[in-house]
Amino acid sequence: MSKGLPKRSEDYSAWYNELVKRAELAETSEVRGCMVIKPYGYAIWEKMQAQLDKMFKATGHTNAYFPLFIPKSYLSKEADHVEGFAKECAVVTHHRLKNAEDGSGVVVDPEAKLEEELIVRPTSETVIWNSYKNWIQSYRDLPLLINQWANVVRWELRTRLFLRTAEFLWQEGHTAHATREEAVEETVRMMNVYAEFAEKHMALPVLRGVKTESERFAGALDTYCIEALMQDGKALQAGTSHFLGQNFAKAFDVKFATKEGGLEHVWGTSWGVSTRLMGALIMAHSDDNGLVLPPKLAPIQVVIVPIFRKSEELEAISQKVAGIKEQLEELGVSVKFDDRDTHKPGWKFAEYELKGVPLRLAMGPRDLENGTVEIARRDTLEKQTYQFDEALPQTIKKLLDTIQEEVYNKALQFREEKTYRVDSYEEMKEVLEEKGGFISAHWDGTAETEAKIKEETKATIRCIPLNNEQEEGKCIYSGKPSSQRVIFAKAY
Amino acid sequence: MSKGLPKRSEDYSAWYNELVKRAELAETSEVRGCMVIKPYGYAIWEKMQAQLDKMFKATGHTNAYFPLFIPKSYLSKEADHVEGFAKECAVVTHHRLKNAEDGSGVVVDPEAKLEEELIVRPTSETVIWNSYKNWIQSYRDLPLLINQWANVVRWELRTRLFLRTAEFLWQEGHTAHATREEAVEETVRMMNVYAEFAEKHMALPVLRGVKTESERFAGALDTYCIEALMQDGKALQAGTSHFLGQNFAKAFDVKFATKEGGLEHVWGTSWGVSTRLMGALIMAHSDDNGLVLPPKLAPIQVVIVPIFRKSEELEAISQKVAGIKEQLEELGVSVKFDDRDTHKPGWKFAEYELKGVPLRLAMGPRDLENGTVEIARRDTLEKQTYQFDEALPQTIKKLLDTIQEEVYNKALQFREEKTYRVDSYEEMKEVLEEKGGFISAHWDGTAETEAKIKEETKATIRCIPLNNEQEEGKCIYSGKPSSQRVIFAKAY
Numbered sequence: 001m002s003k004g005l006p007k008r009s010e011d012y013s014a015w016y017n018e019l020v021k022r023a024e025l026a027e028t029s030e031v032r033g034c035m036v037i038k039p040y041g042y043a044i045w046e047k048m049q050a051q052l053d054k055m056f057k058a059t060g061h062t063n064a065y066f067p068l069f070i071p072k073s074y075l076s077k078e079a080d081h082v083e084g085f086a087k088e089c090a091v092v093t094h095h096r097l098k099n100a101e102d103g104s105g106v107v108v109d110p111e112a113k114l115e116e117e118l119i120v121r122p123t124s125e126t127v128i129w130n131s132y133k134n135w136i137q138s139y140r141d142l143p144l145l146i147n148q149w150a151n152v153v154r155w156e157l158r159t160r161l162f163l164r165t166a167e168f169l170w171q172e173g174h175t176a177h178a179t180r181e182e183a184v185e186e187t188v189r190m191m192n193v194y195a196e197f198a199e200k201h202m203a204l205p206v207l208r209g210v211k212t213e214s215e216r217f218a219g220a221l222d223t224y225c226i227e228a229l230m231q232d233g234k235a236l237q238a239g240t241s242h243f244l245g246q247n248f249a250k251a252f253d254v255k256f257a258t259k260e261g262g263l264e265h266v267w268g269t270s271w272g273v274s275t276r277l278m279g280a281l282i283m284a285h286s287d288d289n290g291l292v293l294p295p296k297l298a299p300i301q302v303v304i305v306p307i308f309r310k311s312e313e314l315e316a317i318s319q320k321v322a323g324i325k326e327q328l329e330e331l332g333v334s335v336k337f338d339d340r341d342t343h344k345p346g347w348k349f350a351e352y353e354l355k356g357v358p359l360r361l362a363m364g365p366r367d368l369e370n371g372t373v374e375i376a377r378r379d380t381l382e383k384q385t386y387q388f389d390e391a392l393p394q395t396i397k398k399l400l401d402t403i404q405e406e407v408y409n410k411a412l413q414f415r416e417e418k419t420y421r422v423d424s425y426e427e428m429k430e431v432l433e434e435k436g437g438f439i440s441a442h443w444d445g446t447a448e449t450e451a452k453i454k455e456e457t458k459a460t461i462r463c464i465p466l467n468n469e470q471e472e473g474k475c476i477y478s479g480k481p482s483s484q485r486v487i488f489a490k491a492y
Numbered sequence: 493m494s495k496g497l498p499k500r501s502e503d504y505s506a507w508y509n510e511l512v513k514r515a516e517l518a519e520t521s522e523v524r525g526c527m528v529i530k531p532y533g534y535a536i537w538e539k540m541q542a543q544l545d546k547m548f549k550a551t552g553h554t555n556a557y558f559p560l561f562i563p564k565s566y567l568s569k570e571a572d573h574v575e576g577f578a579k580e581c582a583v584v585t586h587h588r589l590k591n592a593e594d595g596s597g598v599v600v601d602p603e604a605k606l607e608e609e610l611i612v613r614p615t616s617e618t619v620i621w622n623s624y625k626n627w628i629q630s631y632r633d634l635p636l637l638i639n640q641w642a643n644v645v646r647w648e649l650r651t652r653l654f655l656r657t658a659e660f661l662w663q664e665g666h667t668a669h670a671t672r673e674e675a676v677e678e679t680v681r682m683m684n685v686y687a688e689f690a691e692k693h694m695a696l697p698v699l700r701g702v703k704t705e706s707e708r709f710a711g712a713l714d715t716y717c718i719e720a721l722m723q724d725g726k727a728l729q730a731g732t733s734h735f736l737g738q739n740f741a742k743a744f745d746v747k748f749a750t751k752e753g754g755l756e757h758v759w760g761t762s763w764g765v766s767t768r769l770m771g772a773l774i775m776a777h778s779d780d781n782g783l784v785l786p787p788k789l790a791p792i793q794v795v796i797v798p799i800f801r802k803s804e805e806l807e808a809i810s811q812k813v814a815g816i817k818e819q820l821e822e823l824g825v826s827v828k829f830d831d832r833d834t835h836k837p838g839w840k841f842a843e844y845e846l847k848g849v850p851l852r853l854a855m856g857p858r859d860l861e862n863g864t865v866e867i868a869r870r871d872t873l874e875k876q877t878y879q880f881d882e883a884l885p886q887t888i889k890k891l892l893d894t895i896q897e898e899v900y901n902k903a904l905q906f907r908e909e910k911t912y913r914v915d916s917y918e919e920m921k922e923v924l925e926e927k928g929g930f931i932s933a934h935w936d937g938t939a940e941t942e943a944k945i946k947e948e949t950k951a952t953i954r955c956i957p958l959n960n961e962q963e964e965g966k967c968i969y970s971g972k973p974s975s976q977r978v979i980f981a982k983a984y
Contacts, residue, residue, distance in 0.1 A: 097564065
């Protein structure tokens with residue numbers, strides 16, 4: 001393994017790109033804008049999926065699957081939605097190739113032109129609400145709580161692995177309710193599910209809040225979000241949950257017979273997180289040596305590296321560790337014993353550091369003699385010698401819990417240190433320039449001011465925090481009266 | 493719920509379509525050729541996925557994800573492959589829509605034409621081998637054992653839910669090996685994994701065999717398959733595993749440094765099963781009352797229906813069954829207690845019969861008095877009264893195992909009765925006409941004969957069974973010498 005990632009302090013962006021590549025998480029493909037998620041990266045995504053899916057089911061949702069293609073005309077049915085999504089997208093216009101007459105390969109058969117073009121879904125509200133029209137007749141059919149795991153495509157000009165790619169993987173929840181209150185409740189519930197997932201599993205502290213009108217999802221009345229802070233001081237939107245009002249119900253004519261015998265449009269929500277979370281996970285915790293993974297999402301939680309010269313030594317170590325591997329697995333800990341003789345221990349140490357394996361156990365002939373084992377924590381890089389005794393499996397399990405907690409605490413402390421209350425535009429620009437981070441400042445509530453600030457500083461309003469403290473103040477830009485602070489930041 | 497599916501004996505095809513619809517498994521969407529997999533159908537698919545994924549991982553495979561789009565030129569790289577797959581497919585030609593000048597909606601922006609068209613993957617060999625080129629340098633990188641869960645698109649003119657749709661869900665394994673032997677071994681291993689899954693989990697007996705040259709996967713040297721028999725006497729190919737030789741390695745220039753210092757092309761395999769398995773599952777076991785699901789794939793294995801008039805009765809029954817629900821769940825059995833007062837017990841009985849829930853427990857006031865419960869088996873429709881005692885959870889668990897076994901045995905017996913050894917073409921045509929089923933007959937081994945028989949009877953060679961008995965005989969069509977019987981059938 002070649003040495004040395006770029007340093008975060010010198011080139012954060014290059015550090016990220018190199019880390020994603022060297023840790024074998026993903027790579028760009030030759031297909032424009034599309035990534036290949038490699039087995040190690042996909043294993044982390046699978047752990048995310050499994051946990052999220054469990055949380056969705058625990059809150060009453062079931063999975064289903066809807067078509068990849070959306071007829072062009074569907075997109076036009078909801079006016080805001082078409083503005084937001086019908087622009088940069090993959091358009092299927094033909095359904096056949098044929099052999100080129102000059103023998104040069106295959107060409108599009110002009111006779112196989114579709115009557116109506118199909119769009120590869122950028123999001124599925126339209127195609128799903130078109131189905132809901134037939135699924136919902138009565139209040140008895142509500143609430144309808146459905147989630148879909150799928151790939152989506154948004155034609156992006158500048159792509160970055162996990163953070164912004166033309167094709168990405170995600171889940172999209174789409175629910176229908178009898179009342180506005182229930183739909184709002186669902187929207188908030190799912191934002192909270194996302195926040196809990198981020199904090200408890202990704203070890204990533206997030207702000208919960210509401211987007212301003214200009215940052216809302218196209219077609220929503222309100223967009224709730226979770227916002228995380230990366231180590232370079234930039235914000236990353238990690239998940240959104242949209243209150244759609246009756247917009248899609250009206251666009252697709254989805255009505256239900258009420259208990260009282262009336263006929264009303266249903267209320268909708270949609271919510272999603274994507275492989276973008278992989279980017280957040282990587283950027284939030286990792287260091288100049290490589291990935292740092294919170295134990296709950298690490299495909300390998302513990303790696304055991306034997307240190308040996310002779311095969312008898314390996315034999316003795318293998319016998320010694322066989323039991324502990326089994327005991328750990330019974331405790332639900334995933335363990336890898338790397339007994340390859342094609343690589344030296346030092347190479348393996350660096351490899352597992354790069355891949356973010358939370359705990360590394362090393363055992364050599366001297367450990368065997370002394371009945372000890374050396375345990376290295378990936379997050380702190382601390383090494384400590386432990387007795388190799390009956391208590392060891394539980395010690396390791398507790399260490400993993402400790403790491404999970406401390407990785408979170410470290411990220412939380414970082415965020416707190418990087419959150420600045422500013423009271424003037426000058427101060428804000430200075431902070432943005434010199435420190436980055438979340439900026440809590442008064443805003444007059446107008447889209448004009450928001451747009452000006454964005455234009456001049458590239459900072460956007462990440463969210464109006466939930467249960468925000470009300471406080472008299474003056475907008476840092478316009479000086480007009482303001483009743484609360486909002487969170488600004490430069491963002492991914 | 494409205495009564496009466498079409499009868500299998502009267503209109504098998506209508507029975508299937510209605511069953512899929514009424515059991516809420518899937519429906520056709522307004523998007524041409526694409527289906528919507530509804531929550532109940534998707535729940536079955538999820539159980540299939542989970543089990544298959546476990547089996548793939550147990551045989552050393554890991555998951556990854558490759559691009560949805562394939563540049564047109566990739567398809568031309570492997571000559572047979574392009575013939576097989578570059579015909580009816582979805583072609584992306586543009587990457588932007590714009591507002592129509594007349595305000596009528598959105599239109600394709602002619603300025604956003606792609607330099608090279610992209611094909612929505614009909615299968616991923618080309619895009620994956622294009623990556624493998626960079627992933628494989630040395631024998632140390634082999635074997636490479638990767639699987640992908642994905643959606644694929646093949647433009648089909650005549651579609652049927654689950655059996656043949658333009659878009660479908662599947663998994664595709666793609667492996668690379670240092671030697672021909674290893675690759676063949678892998679191909680056979682995965683066919684066996686599929687067969688084991690079909691038999692043990694889907695309760696579906698399958699023939700294991702090899703395809704004839706004309707039925708091979710485009711680009712493969714050999715295609716292994718599992719073939720199942722449906723209740724209408726038609727065959728269904730339930731899974732295929734392809735030995736690709738060095739075809740794709742050569743097309744994409746994938747070479748590895750051997751241990752001995754040479755440089756060789758790697759050997760490949762690919763293998764897949766799809767949502768087509770849902771069609772097989774439905775058609776193999778279900779009856780005129782609805783679905784029959786093998787317990788291992790049933791989203792709800794046991795439903796408990798309380799029979800009550802007064803709310804005190806429901807209260808008493810609820811208390812009684814709460815314990816057993818918990819005990820069954822501890823045994824890994826999924827249980828639903830349907831205490832809705834909006835539907836009568838008779839309606840619920842028909843509903844769960846339609847949905848194929850393997851066991852139905854009914855409990856009324858008299859059962860409460862007597863300490864009994866009525867248990868109905870979905871597969872046999874038999875009802876029996878059991879003591880409601882401590883042994884009940886284990887009794888139920890054993891009943892589920894019995895059902896799993898007997899559903900399989902029934903399908904096996906059906907297949908055996910429907911497998912005919914014929915020794916003349918006349919006899920074969922008669923069997924095809926009157927009985928359907930698998931026909932074991934001598935064939936001269938030529939593609940010409942195979943094509944003639946297909947043309948005249950619509951029957952195809954499903955497979956040359958594995959470890960086929962060698963037997964001197966004469967081809968039923970040409971009269972030429974033949975060394976073995978092969979399996980003919982009309983097929984889905």
